[in-house]
Amino acid sequence: MVQLMRSIVITFLFEIMALRVCQCCIRRVHPEPTVTQVTSPVMHGEGPHWDIETQTLLFVDIAGKLVNRYDPATKRVTHAKLGGAVSIVIPLNGSNSQKFITTRGHDIVLLNWNHENATFDTETNGHNVTVITSVETKMCGNRWNDGKADAMGRLWAGTIGPEPQVGHVLPLRASFYLLDRNDTYASAQVKNVSISNGLVWNEDSSLLYYIDTATYQVDVFDYDMELGKIYNRRKVFNLRENGIAGFPDGMTMDNKGTLWVACFNGGQVINIDPVSGSFIRKVAIPASRVTSVMFGGPNLDVLYVTTSRYQLTEEELAEQPLAGSVFAVRGLGVRALKPAYNVVRIE
Numbered sequence: 001m002v003q004l005m006r007s008i009v010i011t012f013l014f015e016i017m018a019l020r021v022c023q024c025c026i027r028r029v030h031p032e033p034t035v036t037q038v039t040s041p042v043m044h045g046e047g048p049h050w051d052i053e054t055q056t057l058l059f060v061d062i063a064g065k066l067v068n069r070y071d072p073a074t075k076r077v078t079h080a081k082l083g084g085a086v087s088i089v090i091p092l093n094g095s096n097s098q099k100f101i102t103t104r105g106h107d108i109v110l111l112n113w114n115h116e117n118a119t120f121d122t123e124t125n126g127h128n129v130t131v132i133t134s135v136e137t138k139m140c141g142n143r144w145n146d147g148k149a150d151a152m153g154r155l156w157a158g159t160i161g162p163e164p165q166v167g168h169v170l171p172l173r174a175s176f177y178l179l180d181r182n183d184t185y186a187s188a189q190v191k192n193v194s195i196s197n198g199l200v201w202n203e204d205s206s207l208l209y210y211i212d213t214a215t216y217q218v219d220v221f222d223y224d225m226e227l228g229k230i231y232n233r234r235k236v237f238n239l240r241e242n243g244i245a246g247f248p249d250g251m252t253m254d255n256k257g258t259l260w261v262a263c264f265n266g267g268q269v270i271n272i273d274p275v276s277g278s279f280i281r282k283v284a285i286p287a288s289r290v291t292s293v294m295f296g297g298p299n300l301d302v303l304y305v306t307t308s309r310y311q312l313t314e315e316e317l318a319e320q321p322l323a324g325s326v327f328a329v330r331g332l333g334v335r336a337l338k339p340a341y342n343v344v345r346i347e
Contacts, residue, residue, distance in 0.1 A: 030281050033331040037286075038304075039070055039077050041324030045306035046250070047088050047146065048326070050296030052339040054097045057296055059326060060086045063310045067102055069115050070326060072297070080113045082129065083121035088147040088157060093342040101155060101343040103144035106134045108155070108179060108186065110345075133186050135159065135177060142173060146197045146250060146292070151205050153344025154228050155179040157186075158196020166289075166311045167247070167265060169195050171214060178228060182346040189230055198251030198261065198292065202274075203337055209236065209259060209274060211248045216240040218248060218261060220274065237272045239263070242279055244270060250292025250306070254334035260303060262290040269293055269305060269329070283332075287323035288316070295336030303329040 042061040045068075049058045057070040067080045067089045084105035092099040092110065100111045110130045111120065120128045136142040136159055147157025161173030176190035190196075194214035201208055201223065208223040208230055217238035221230035237259075239248055246266015253259055258280060259272050267288045271280040287307035294304050309317060309324035317323065 031331050031333050033283055033329050035283065035285060035305075036328045036330070037322050037325045038072070038075075038328045039068075039326040041309055041322065042066065042068065043324060044291070044308040044310040045324055045326060046291045046308070047086075048250075048292055048294035048296075048304050048306050049090055049340050050294050050300070050304070050336075051091055051097055052300075053091070055298065056097075057294070057304055057326070058089045058091075058100070059292075059304075059306050060089055060102070062087055065104075067100065067111065067113070078115055078117050080111065080117075081119040081121075082109075082111070085143050087144045090147075090149055090155070090340075091342045093153055093344045101132075101149075101345075103147070103157070104129070105143050106137050108132045108134070108144065108157070133179065133184050135186050135188075136175070139173060141170070145174070145195065146199065148199055149341040149343045150201060150208075150223075150228070151225060151341055152228070153181050153342065155186075155343050156189075156199060156208075158190075158193060158199075160195045166308075169214065176210070176212075180228060181344045190233075197249050200251050200253045200259070202253065202257065209251065209253070211251055211261070213247045213249060213264070216247065218251065218259065218272070218274070235277075236274045237277050237279075239266075239270075244279070244282075246290070249290065250294075252293050252295060252303075253337045254295065254332075255337050256334055257337070258334070260293050262292050262305065264289055264291060264308075266290065269303070283329055285327055287320050287325065287327075288312075289323060294340065297328075300336035300339065301330070301332070301334070303332060305329060 043063040047060040089102045112128045141162025145160040158176040159174040161170045163169045171194045172192045174193040175188040177186040179186045198211040205225045208221045218236040222232045246263030249262040249264040289308040305327040
């Protein structure tokens with residue numbers, strides 16, 4: 001009997017030790033991150049881009065019509081105000097981060113900006129803004145939305161249909177476009193889109209991951225880098241089917257090849273494995289309208305998260321006073337797959 005009791009106790013102790021080891025392994029695989037507010041709230045933060053040349057974060061305020069620049073070294077935020085809804089800001093390659101490809105309503109424009117607070121419109125300093133091309137000008141309520149440059153410097157960007165109320169967009173009015181390096185015409189590559197949103201390439205640029213927010217899912221295309229062509233679209237992950245709150249919005253990829261997806265109206269960023277199509281983990285953000293994500297910092301291991309407070313009620317703002325801020329998520333144990341690409345223009 002005594003020997004039996006000893007065996008039971010020893011077995012119990014081994015089980016406890018095994019459980020503790022397992023828990024430690026889990027913590028090492030997925031360390032507990034920290035989430036810190038790094039900017040004051042804007043109205044509708046979006047489109048983060050880490051400028052590796054200046055070690056600063058560029059992002060936009062769509063409703064405020066602002067291009068913003070956050071310098072982590074000084075904690076300073078400066079802005080350029082344009083005369084229309086701004087959704088993209090990407091440095092022009094070879095410009096020493098003094099010229100940027102950005103959007104203004106229906107237009108893709110080249111912005112010449114020295115990073116100090118300024119207003120650029122048709123009446124003051126209008127010469128700092130040059131229109132490259134315009135789309136959907138006869139479609140009232142449409143505008144540019146998310147976009148990024150590929151490894152060759154081509155701009156891939158999409159539009160969004162009329163949005164009479166935040167989160168309620170008239171469906172199938174938008175498209176996903178390509179602006180090649182020497183073109184002044186953006187060609188529609190995917191039509192019948194509702195909310196063209198997050199996009200990112202895998203390590204060798206053979207795949208392009210893409211989000212049309214209204215579908216609740218992340219899709220993937222095969223990508224021909226040499227020709228700049230997409231084909232063979234298929235589903236990777238559907239938020240609704242996996243019981244995940246919110247709509248997929250902006251997206252990026254880490255050095256392990258997994259995706260980080262902002263969940264608008266979900267108050268979180270989710271991490272998914274695009275190969276298996278499985279959910280890995282989530283990071284709660286103290287704002288419900290999480291809009292986009294981008295790795296940055298000296299080691300590219302800080303996940304910057306943009307959020308929105310646009311059209312939140314007074315009660316909602318009281319519950320989430322930091323909504324509209326940019327947040328920095330540290331301690332994820334991963335880093336950017338690669339630095340963000342700049343746009344190349346060949347005149």
